[in-house]
Amino acid sequence: MNRDRLRRLISSAFVGACALAVLLALVPLAMVLFFVVRQGIGSLNLAFFTSMPRPVGEAGGGMANAIVGTLMLTGIASLMAVPVGVMSGIYMSEYAGTWLAIALRFAADTLNGVPSIVIGVFAYGIAVLPFKQFSALAGGFALGIMMIPIIARTTEELLLLVPNALREGALALGATRARAVFTVIVPAALPGIITGIVLALARIAGETAPLLFTSFNNRFFSRALTQPISSLTVQIYTYAISPYDDWHRQAWAGALVLVGFVLTCSLLARIATARIRRLRG
Amino acid sequence: MRDLPFRIIVGAFGCVLALLVLAIGVELTRQSWLSIQKFGFHFWTTDTWDPVAGQFGALPFIWGTLYSSLLALAIAAPVALGIAIFVSELCPAWLQTPLVFLTELLAAIPSIVYGLWGIFVLVPAIRALEIWMPEPLRAIPLLSGPPLGVGMLAAGVILAVMIVPFTSAVAREVLQTVPAAQREGAYALGATRFEAIRAALFYARTGIIGSIMLGFGRALGETMAVTMVIGNNPQVSASLFAPQYTMAAVVANEFTEASDELYLHALVEIGLVLFVITLVVNAGSRLLIWGLGRSGRTRPSRVADVEASAA
Amino acid sequence: MTHQVSSPTRFTTGLSVRDGRDPALNQAPKAVKIDVEHLSFFYGVKRALEDISLQIQANLVTAFIGPSGCGKSTFLRTLNRMNDIIPGARIEGHVRIDGLDAYASGVDVVKLRRKVGMVFQKSNPFPKTIFENVAYGLRINGLAASKSELAGRVEESLKQAALWGEVKDRLHESALAMSGGQQQRLCIARALAIRPDIILMDEPASALDPIATQRIEELVYDLKQAYTIVIVTHNMQQAARISDHTAFFWLGRLVEYDRTDKIFTNPSEKLTEDYVTGRFG
Numbered sequence: 037m038n039r040d041r042l043r044r045l046i047s048s049a050f051v052g053a054c055a056l057a058v059l060l061a062l063v064p065l066a067m068v069l070f071f072v073v074r075q076g077i078g079s080l081n082l083a084f085f086t087s088m089p090r091p092v093g094e095a096g097g098g099m100a101n102a103i104v105g106t107l108m109l110t111g112i113a114s115l116m117a118v119p120v121g122v123m124s125g126i127y128m129s130e131y132a133g134t135w136l137a138i139a140l141r142f143a144a145d146t147l148n149g150v151p152s153i154v155i156g157v158f159a160y161g162i163a164v165l166p167f168k169q170f171s172a173l174a175g176g177f178a179l180g181i182m183m184i185p186i187i188a189r190t191t192e193e194l195l196l197l198v199p200n201a202l203r204e205g206a207l208a209l210g211a212t213r214a215r216a217v218f219t220v221i222v223p224a225a226l227p228g229i230i231t232g233i234v235l236a237l238a239r240i241a242g243e244t245a246p247l248l249f250t251s252f253n254n255r256f257f258s259r260a261l262t263q264p265i266s267s268l269t270v271q272i273y274t275y276a277i278s279p280y281d282d283w284h285r286q287a288w289a290g291a292l293v294l295v296g297f298v299l300t301c302s303l304l305a306r307i308a309t310a311r312i313r314r315l316r317g
Numbered sequence: 318m319r320d321l322p323f324r325i326i327v328g329a330f331g332c333v334l335a336l337l338v339l340a341i342g343v344e345l346t347r348q349s350w351l352s353i354q355k356f357g358f359h360f361w362t363t364d365t366w367d368p369v370a371g372q373f374g375a376l377p378f379i380w381g382t383l384y385s386s387l388l389a390l391a392i393a394a395p396v397a398l399g400i401a402i403f404v405s406e407l408c409p410a411w412l413q414t415p416l417v418f419l420t421e422l423l424a425a426i427p428s429i430v431y432g433l434w435g436i437f438v439l440v441p442a443i444r445a446l447e448i449w450m451p452e453p454l455r456a457i458p459l460l461s462g463p464p465l466g467v468g469m470l471a472a473g474v475i476l477a478v479m480i481v482p483f484t485s486a487v488a489r490e491v492l493q494t495v496p497a498a499q500r501e502g503a504y505a506l507g508a509t510r511f512e513a514i515r516a517a518l519f520y521a522r523t524g525i526i527g528s529i530m531l532g533f534g535r536a537l538g539e540t541m542a543v544t545m546v547i548g549n550n551p552q553v554s555a556s557l558f559a560p561q562y563t564m565a566a567v568v569a570n571e572f573t574e575a576s577d578e579l580y581l582h583a584l585v586e587i588g589l590v591l592f593v594i595t596l597v598v599n600a601g602s603r604l605l606i607w608g609l610g611r612s613g614r615t616r617p618s619r620v621a622d623v624e625a626s627a628a
Numbered sequence: 629m630t631h632q633v634s635s636p637t638r639f640t641t642g643l644s645v646r647d648g649r650d651p652a653l654n655q656a657p658k659a660v661k662i663d664v665e666h667l668s669f670f671y672g673v674k675r676a677l678e679d680i681s682l683q684i685q686a687n688l689v690t691a692f693i694g695p696s697g698c699g700k701s702t703f704l705r706t707l708n709r710m711n712d713i714i715p716g717a718r719i720e721g722h723v724r725i726d727g728l729d730a731y732a733s734g735v736d737v738v739k740l741r742r743k744v745g746m747v748f749q750k751s752n753p754f755p756k757t758i759f760e761n762v763a764y765g766l767r768i769n770g771l772a773a774s775k776s777e778l779a780g781r782v783e784e785s786l787k788q789a790a791l792w793g794e795v796k797d798r799l800h801e802s803a804l805a806m807s808g809g810q811q812q813r814l815c816i817a818r819a820l821a822i823r824p825d826i827i828l829m830d831e832p833a834s835a836l837d838p839i840a841t842q843r844i845e846e847l848v849y850d851l852k853q854a855y856t857i858v859i860v861t862h863n864m865q866q867a868a869r870i871s872d873h874t875a876f877f878w879l880g881r882l883v884e885y886d887r888t889d890k891i892f893t894n895p896s897e898k899l900t901e902d903y904v905t906g907r908f909g
Contacts, residue, residue: 156568209742245540
């Protein structure tokens with residue numbers, strides 16, 4: 037009897053410990069969100085989005101150049117990563133089980149695990165060193181590499197969810213494989229694929245390390261593809277490690293914008309995914 | 318075969334993906350050749366990092382990377398497993414989705430934001446802890462050193478926060494592959510919840526280890542947040558409070574300052590080794606996790622459901 | 629228990645034939661539409677079909693019956709090469725359609741499938757509108773020169789499938805909003821739209837209620853004026869009701885092939901008799 041009491045006690049303690057683990061993980065989440073909002077909200081106004089950084093000692097100013105820079109960098113990355121990622125995903129799902137599909141899945145998971153700083157070094161060697169010039173293109177290239185495996189894997193997963201009956205239906209009507217894929221299978225999975233792209237965008241928009249020595253940074257407004265360009269994340273980093281309070285405030289405001297963007301994307305993706313699941317029954 | 322052109326075109330895009338991984342390895346080797354030739358394996362066993370004198374020893378960075386990652390793992394693994402077990406086995410069904418979403422948010426917050434929070438919130442808190450630390454305790458090597466705030470402990474804590482969502486997500490999926498019969502079998506023998514879950518964990522042990530390794534792989538390569546709180550001092554120290562340095566952080570900090578070619582090549586070599594280490598760790602963890610998935614994915618079940626149906 | 633054959637009007641005595649290629653089967657001589665010779669089918673090393681030979685005649689309904697796993701669906705799918713998409717599948721022997729070998733090298737699978745339509749067990753409408761579902765095969769095969777021709781062929785097909793009256797006012801609504809029986813008739817209309825010669829039906833009514841089933845059966849009866857129909861069914865009464873010829877499969881072999889009334893009243897094989905009288909399966 038006593039032994040059983042002990043067993044039940046251990047069991048209850050274990051359940052309690054698991055619940056505690058959940059709370060423990062939510063504390064930093066709440067704290068990060070709380071501080072980002074509290075510290076950032078004060079400096080966040082219209083000027084933050086429309087004006088340029090001010091020199092040290094002058095309060096105010098904004099991150100207009102960095103916001104445009106981040107948009108451009110993610111745009112370049114998407115142009116590169118969406119075709120490669122989606123097509124790779126199509127190969128992995130359409131020819132699942134072939135050695136190339138298995139190799140691709142492994143490559144995608146491997147690439148996904150490569151540290152972002154290493155991607156930065158690689159992009160430096162490929163896209164900066166030969167031209168002796170930091171550039172927006174090099175930064176977009178680095179981010180694109182990070183985006184490819186995410187898009188490839190979500191595309192693969194969602195295409196595999198499309199019932200095989202639809203594929204067979206199209207083939208039985210005399211569709212070629214390509215026709216079946218692009219007119220029936222991909223459209224059926226499209227909402228999910230777009231969701232995956234949005235999540236990938238959210239992830240790379242927050243990347244700093246691959247940009248440090250590819251797109252570098254730029255104090256001025258630039259839209260040139262072959263020039264260094266500012267980005268929200270690198271700008272936050274520069275401000276955060278500086279000794280000036282004005283810049284710290286700007287860094288927090290930048291972080292708030294970034295977190296707001298990332299969380300909105302995650303939330304939208306989450307809602308979209310839930311709806312897709314429900315439609316599929 | 319009318320499908321052949323389609324297959325070739327789609328496959329070609331796929332090959333871009335596969336070739337990227339190879340290209341990274343080749344390019345990094347090429348760009349670090351000077352350093353590899355000059356220092357050889359010695360590079361990893363000496364601890365003098367003096368760019369001005371042209372002396373490059375990467376031991377402090379290896380040490381700092383392993384130390385911070387293992388520290389993070391020690392903190393994160395129990396928490397992540399607790400979350401995975403709670404979400405997949407214990408909590409009411411309606412709570413599952415929100416909890417999964419919240420842990421996903423933890424993974425969605427950018428590294429730079431964690432770093433910012435680390436500098437301005439976590440580091441001051443740790444400095445306060447260090448100042449409060451009684452003198453006798455500070456005599457222990459693990460807790461020695463001046464109260465700077467920045468250092469190994471700050472890096473470990475922030476890394477732990479960042480890898481919890483990865484490990485818990487994979488561990489949760491792994492637990493869902495455990496057949497209901499495993500838990501039912503345990504319950505049928507009069508097991509308590511804890512004992513039934515222990516049986517499930519044992520059944521899925523390779524996958525669980527895989528999920529922890531995956532978190533370790535993440536921690537090894539994490540850059541920004543660590544760079545901002547670890548103190549960036551190339552020394553080999555056992556102290557949690559000592560400022561140290563990691564491989565990723567030294568590349569991030571010094572890459573654009575590298576004035577001569579040897580310096581640059583030494584930094585790229587650090588990146589190359591980081592690439593190889595994470596490759597091995599990730600491949601190992603994937604093999605463990607996939608191996609489990611292959612050995613029979615059956616209907617997902619949860620302890621809570623088994624209990625509900627038993628009631 | 630024994631089954632009463634429900635179609636006494638078609639009851640005539642016939643010669644018993646073991647080999648499906650026996651000319652005695654052609655009592656009312658009709659053209660041979662599908663000629664299968666020594667066909668074997670393998671999944672990897674497992675042989676799923678063993679040395680099957682039979683001839684299917686034009687403008688008749690031919691039913692394949694047998695217990696689950698007997699190979700009847702696999703055999704059906706060899707007739708329009710739907711098994712091609714299964715990795716590791718291999719075939720030996722010949723399938724001739726209108727005298728042309730379907731597996732000869734250089735045969736265009738896409739053209740073959742256009743000629744040999746297929747309706748699946750579970751209705752598989754594409755997630756598009758009703759109109760677009762029927763128009764799909766016409767569009768991808770470039771079979772309608774103009775918009776009005778396209779609309780005309782869609783209407784014609786829906787009428788043939790006895791669906792026009794029910795859907796003519798909601799052609800541009802999603803096909804997924806239809807009832808199960810309507811969806812299956814839509815899939816039949818979709819197959820008819822590209823004007824195949826042969827229609828393969830893989831248990832087309834197995835997921836439907838009795839009323840919807842009856843409508844499909846009536847449809848099959850009407851369609852045989854213009855098409856050659858091959859239907860797989862696990863429902864023996866259904867085979868007896870709608871088919872002219874019946875083939876009984878067991879463990880990947882063709883046990884007996886004869887006129888339907890003969891199979892159900894006076895089979896030559898003990899195995900067939902056991903099956904149709906419900907002694908096993």
